[in-house]
Amino acid sequence: MTSNWDQRLWDTIAAVPPGRVASYGQIAAMAGLARGARRTAAALRNAPDELALPWYRILRADGRIAFEPGSAAFERQCALLMAEGVELRAGRVDLGRYRWRGNDSPLLD
DNA sequence: GTCTTGACTAAGC
DNA sequence: GGCTTAGCCAAGA
Numbered sequence: 615m616t617s618n619w620d621q622r623l624w625d626t627i628a629a630v631p632p633g634r635v636a637s638y639g640q641i642a643a644m645a646g647l648a649r650g651a652r653r654t655a656a657a658l659r660n661a662p663d664e665l666a667l668p669w670y671r672i673l674r675a676d677g678r679i680a681f682e683p684g685s686a687a688f689e690r691q692c693a694l695l696m697a698e699g700v701e702l703r704a705g706r707v708d709l710g711r712y713r714w715r716g717n718d719s720p721l722l723d
Numbered sequence: 724g725t726c727t728t729g730a731c732t733a734a735g736c
Numbered sequence: 737g738g739c740t741t742a743g744c745c746a747a748g749a
Contacts, residue, residue, distance in 0.1 A: 655729065672730075680731080
């Protein structure tokens with residue numbers, strides 16, 4: 615068994631509640647990896663569809679989508695986020711409002 | 724064993 | 737706001 619990180623990261627990602635987002639580094643830190651942002655990305659690549667992970671709730675540290683604007687994945691992620699009530703401005707999310715803090719506190723508006 | 728790679732991040736210009 | 741550079745660290749080749 616080389617990497618149980620994938621499973622751990624998947625678990626952490628699955629814990630992100632709807633309408634909330636998290637950064638790669640944040641997910642990694644919660645899973646126990648201090649600088650595992652890239653490992654989080656790898657875990658998402660490795661993640662089978664059967665898990666139905668909320669991969670679209672994972673953003674870059676800036677709150678921007680990791681994909682290139684215009685790409686299929688980008689648009690898919692945009693749509694999924696908006697469907698959950700996340701406000702997107704030019705492919706960017708306001709982390710100050712939507713970042714998941716590990717608890718399920720409601721958004722203040 | 725080394726070298727490259729990456730759905731990243733922070734700092735600097 | 738943008739682009740560049742360096743740092744990071746685990747996985748694969």
